[in-house]
Amino acid sequence: MSFESVHNVHFLGIGGIGMSALARWFRHEGFVVSGYDKTPSTLTDELITEGMQVTFEDSLDTIPNEVKESPASTLVVWTPAMPKDSVQLAYFRENGFDLKKRSEVLGIVTKNFHTIAVAGTHGKTTTSSLIAHLLKVAGKPVAAFLGGITQNYQSNLILGEKKAKEQSLVVVEADEFDRSFLRLHPNEAVVTSTDADHLDIYGDENTILDGFGEFIKLIDKKGKLFIQFNAAERLGQERMPKVFTRKYGLRSEGIRAENIQARPGSFVFDYVDGQKVIPHLELFIPGFHNVENALAAIAVATEHQISDDQIRKGLASFRGVKRRFEIHRNEKHSVYIDDYAHHPEEIRACLSSVIAMYPMNKLTVIFQPHLYSRTRDFAEGFSESLSLADEVILLDIYPARELPIEGVSSEMLLEKIQSKKKSLVSKADLMDYLGKSNPEVLVTLGAGDIDRLVPGIASWMNSRQKMNTV
Incomplete structure (x- = not known):
């Protein structure tokens, strides 16, 4: 699918962190964007300020007339969090509109770009945000769809000033919930963790591990995988892909951190990957787990020929994501x-x-x-x-x-x-x-x-x- 015939994009659940990033992307690309959400929030206030029509009443009267009158040129994006008895959801289903889940649309958006997908039960928002920041600081043409509001950009969407066709790299947070990450087309992937979670969806630990195994098998055959050491151990060799793979972690034999110092407000460490050492890096989002997230981001950055000085500068200037430490x-x-x-x-x-x-x-x-x-x-x-x-x-x-x-x-x-x-x-x-x-x-x-x-x-x-x- 392409979006050539689409003029209007209407979101059901527009205030969600993943949905709002997509809404912002469509608005940036020149589409007319509208949406519904159950309750107002700071995020929905920002979307309205940015020029989107957002309503908080689940009724036919609050759907823009331009949307109701143009099913052939309207894309409706919905989230499974929408109630089954939603009035708007039922209307769109019954009247010939093209409905797609957020994960489907994200897969379509990113399919034509070199995609760096970051998955994991923990750490994916910080890691994907830091990768995007390092690439942007180094002047790379990057777009990023994130699961949190970055402090540096005050947004869950990072874009250059130009349209999408001018962006060659896309960083995307690959969400395991509802198996959404299986809609993506990664050229490179990071897996930060594979702990048991979302058992209401997967049922048991082995099934979620199988889900991660399916995700990493989606990596392009010429692509790369960066995986946290313990996450790889949990997956087992039978679930690992036959692509270029590097393991990282605080105690990994591969990519690792040495000489870690915990300070009030920051962590200092050396990046070591067997090929190079970048000494005395300072990260102002504290936490041993964030040092580990930074290892993955640095490893990706080096694959894109970002210099040690640019990495040092990007790391020191990264201010993290709201509600992440x-x-x-x-x-x-x-x-x-x-x-x-x-x-x-x-x-x-x-x-x-x-x-x-x-x-x-x-x-x-x-x-x-x-x-x-x-x-x-x-x-x-x-x-x-x-x-x-x-x-x-x-x-x-x-x-x-x-x-x-x-x-x-x-x-x-x-x-x-x-x-x-x-x-x-x-x-x-x-x-x-x-x-x-x-x-x-x-x-x-x-x-x-x-x-x-x-x-x-x-x-x-x-x-x-x-x-x-x-």
Whole structure:
């Protein structure tokens, strides 16, 4: 399929992070873009400001007339998160419109470009953003579709000023959820992790490993794969592709980091790949896991003939992605970090890095579990990883697309957490609870709506410090 006959593009679920990046791309390419989403957000506000018509009522009256009158020249992009009883979705299905899932459209958009696809159950947003940033800093003609808002570009879409035909490289986040990444056509791929997740979709660990195996088999025969060492071990040789493959990791024998130093606000390390060493690189998105993400990004950059100096400059200027180890306050005895971590391994990586950066300070964690099924499937892992903190505050489970599961609650995690202090607190009572405590290093974690609490917590941390210094 091409988009030559398309004039209007209408998105159902336009406010989603992946959907909005596609909407921005179509707008950049000169299409008339409109869409529906359930609730307004900062992201939908930005789309409206950029010239897109966005509505928040699922009715026929809110569909633009130009869309309703032009089914032959309209593409409708939808997300599986749309309710099955959606009025707009039913209308488009019944009236001859061309409907495609976001993953299908992303596959079509990227098919004619040299595509660098970044997959993994953790780390793909930061890694894909950093790859795109290194390429852009080096002057490469790159476009990037990302699963988060980059701090450098304040967007989930990175583009040059020219139209798509002038872009020769595309970096895309390859999402394993709903097997979306199987729609892509990668020339190069990065796999950051293959831990069990999305078991509500895949059923069991072996099936998700099979999914990653199918993804890497899509790599062009002349292409390249960069895979995290443990991820490769989990996949096993039978799932590995017959393409140029390089393994990376903090303890890998291939591409690795040496002389790692954890500092408040940054990590310093040497990049070593058997062919070259780039010493004393500084990364201002802290965390051992982010050093590992940087190894993959540097490896890709070197394959595109980006110089050591350009890599050093790009790495030092990268400011990360919102809600990925985002430091809101970094003062002595008053630190606040927010992270999207919602899987036990992500939590372990985040908290281990925080402890390395601030070893002498009390660590308080606020965690909002995401999905009843994930909480049930990984309950023991959640309790174990959260036990790294001195104090744990649990919020209620964020249900997202699920209905409650009998017997599954945040309380089931609390019982096995070994921290010195642990509590169940409602979102409504959280600020009062914090007001009675004295956190030194505070970390908020979760993929639900905990992000809506972040501005208030950051403001409270700042005002509390001012009061203490008066």
